[in-house]
Amino acid sequence: xxxxxxxxxxxxxxxxxxxxxxxxxxxxxxxxxxxxxxxxxxxxxxxxxxxxxxxxxxxxxxxxxxxxxxxxxxxxxxxxxxxxxxxxxxxxxxxxxxxxxxxxxxxxxxxxxxxxxxxxxxxxxxxxxxxxxxxxxxxxxxxxxxxxxxxxxxxxxxxxxxxxxxxxxxxxxxxxxxxxxxxxxxxxxxxxxxxxxx
Amino acid sequence: xxxxxxxxxxxxxxxxxxxxxxxxxxxxxxxxxxxxxxxxxxxxxxxxxxxxxxxxxxxxxxxxxxxxxxxxxxxxxxxxxxxxxxxxxxxxxxxxxxxxxxxxxxxxxxxxxxxxxxxxxxxxxxxxxxxxxxxxxxxxxxxxxxxxxxxxxxxxxxxxxxxxxxxxxxxxxxxxxxxxxxxxxxxxxxxxxxxxxxxxxxxxxxxxxxxxxxxxxxxxxxxxxxxxxxxxxxxxxxxxxxxxxx
Numbered sequence: 413x414x415x416x417x418x419x420x421x422x423x424x425x426x427x428x429x430x431x432x433x434x435x436x437x438x439x440x441x442x443x444x445x446x447x448x449x450x451x452x453x454x455x456x457x458x459x460x461x462x463x464x465x466x467x468x469x470x471x472x473x474x475x476x477x478x479x480x481x482x483x484x485x486x487x488x489x490x491x492x493x494x495x496x497x498x499x500x501x502x503x504x505x506x507x508x509x510x511x512x513x514x515x516x517x518x519x520x521x522x523x524x525x526x527x528x529x530x531x532x533x534x535x536x537x538x539x540x541x542x543x544x545x546x547x548x549x550x551x552x553x554x555x556x557x558x559x560x561x562x563x564x565x566x567x568x569x570x571x572x573x574x575x576x577x578x579x580x581x582x583x584x585x586x587x588x589x590x591x592x593x594x595x596x597x598x599x600x601x602x603x604x605x606x607x608x609x610x
Numbered sequence: 611x612x613x614x615x616x617x618x619x620x621x622x623x624x625x626x627x628x629x630x631x632x633x634x635x636x637x638x639x640x641x642x643x644x645x646x647x648x649x650x651x652x653x654x655x656x657x658x659x660x661x662x663x664x665x666x667x668x669x670x671x672x673x674x675x676x677x678x679x680x681x682x683x684x685x686x687x688x689x690x691x692x693x694x695x696x697x698x699x700x701x702x703x704x705x706x707x708x709x710x711x712x713x714x715x716x717x718x719x720x721x722x723x724x725x726x727x728x729x730x731x732x733x734x735x736x737x738x739x740x741x742x743x744x745x746x747x748x749x750x751x752x753x754x755x756x757x758x759x760x761x762x763x764x765x766x767x768x769x770x771x772x773x774x775x776x777x778x779x780x781x782x783x784x785x786x787x788x789x790x791x792x793x794x795x796x797x798x799x800x801x802x803x804x805x806x807x808x809x810x811x812x813x814x815x816x817x818x819x820x821x822x823x824x825x826x827x828x829x830x831x832x833x834x835x836x837x838x839x840x841x842x843x844x845x846x847x848x849x850x851x852x853x854x855x856x
Contacts, residue, residue, distance in 0.1 A: 414741055416814060420800055423748035427756050428793075430749075438668075474749050481717060482665065484710045547628070548706065557673070561681045570688050595786070596793050604797050607804070 417607045425449030425471030443585040451593035454500040458508030465501035495539040504528040511594040529587030537578030556581045613735040615833030620720040632851030642843045658718035670707040743821045763791035
């Protein structure tokens with residue numbers, strides 16, 4: 413399971429999550445982009461779903477260990493990362509062939525990106541909800557807190573506001589993340605992928 | 611004190627701060643953290659506290675602006691359907707930021723305690739499986755590799771006229787090319803290391819050998835003093851406010 417190339421992949425995924433996620437967090441953008449490395453790690457191990465899940469999970473938690481030094485909210489969302497790794501392994505990995513097809517079949521590519529992104533986003537929003545509401549009272553340091561504030565202003569209760577914010581924000585964020593991961597997957601050299609799967 | 615002992619003390623302090631302790635419980639946790647800072651970290655504690663403040667201050671400003679400025683109510687008031695006041699929102703944000711400051715400060719104190727160690731030495735001393743240590747070391751090394759890859763790709767794309775030095779619409783349109791170039795650069799570097807450099811230099815087995823701690827004990831030295839004190843303080847923090855209430 414944990415061959416040297418796969419350990420490298422876990423580290424690459426973690427470094428990618430950390431680098432992009434930290435920049436987005438510090439800019440207070442209303443998205444996260446902190447799971448691109450997790451999704452990409454799983455895609456690179458397709459079609460082996462078990463290896464994809466374990467390596468994606470490990471990449472996510474390794475980046476959590478590092479990101480916690482910059483973003484004190486992030487470690488509490490450890491279970492969200494497990495859920496993202498699981499959905500990616502079960503659903504997104506199935507679209508790996510479409511993502512890498514040459515020539516690109518745009519309609520099929522777009523449909524798979526949206527489907528996988530929305531599914532990952534909905535699961536992520538539901539799993540994150542208890543942490544956002546019960547641990548932080550709906551107050552997190554990311555830009556998505558603007559959406560919670562917006563829904564509260566419109567008269568929603570805290571639980572509903574956090575849920576609606578998650579359901580608006582997470583699917584959009586995850587569609588973007590799946591798109592970026594799929595595009596990086598397309599350009600990854602074949603010999604690197606062969607090394608990972610071998 | 612060993613890194614395992616320091617991380618355990620840190621984890622207990624962080625876990626206790628999440629139980630939402632009252633004033634007495636909080637005082638016990640702060641006193642323990644201060645004692646750790648003064649006895650174990652000494653002068654470097656100021657650096658750790660400054661770093662923690664630098665991390666939490668922008669967060670506090672953002673949350674203050676959002677919850678005191680825009681929403682103007684505390685979550686509890688919103689949940690109760692009450693009219694709400696900005697003062698209550700301010701108190702809520704201050705409490706939350708205080709708790710985050712405590713957590714970040716504890717993490718920084720634990721790290722500063724071993725400031726003299728290199729990241730490799732620190733990871734080596736942790737009680738983790740060798741595979742996990744190897745991933746952490748390679749991840750840290752890769753973050754540095756990614757930084758170099760970003761610099762190189764950025765300069766190359768500016769030289770090619772794809773990106774500009776200053777902020778521009780062109781940068782927004784072509785930022786994807788930068789991400790792609792960085793990824794390809796990182797993958798190519800890692801392929802080269804895995805295929806040629808590491809086997810020739812025998813890097814991974816040397817790394818594994820240097821990460822193995824052999825028969826080193828999990829806790830040693832001052833851990834035997836700090837760990838019972840920390841567990842005792844945690845129990846005190848849990849019951850202190852209940853005793854006061856009854």
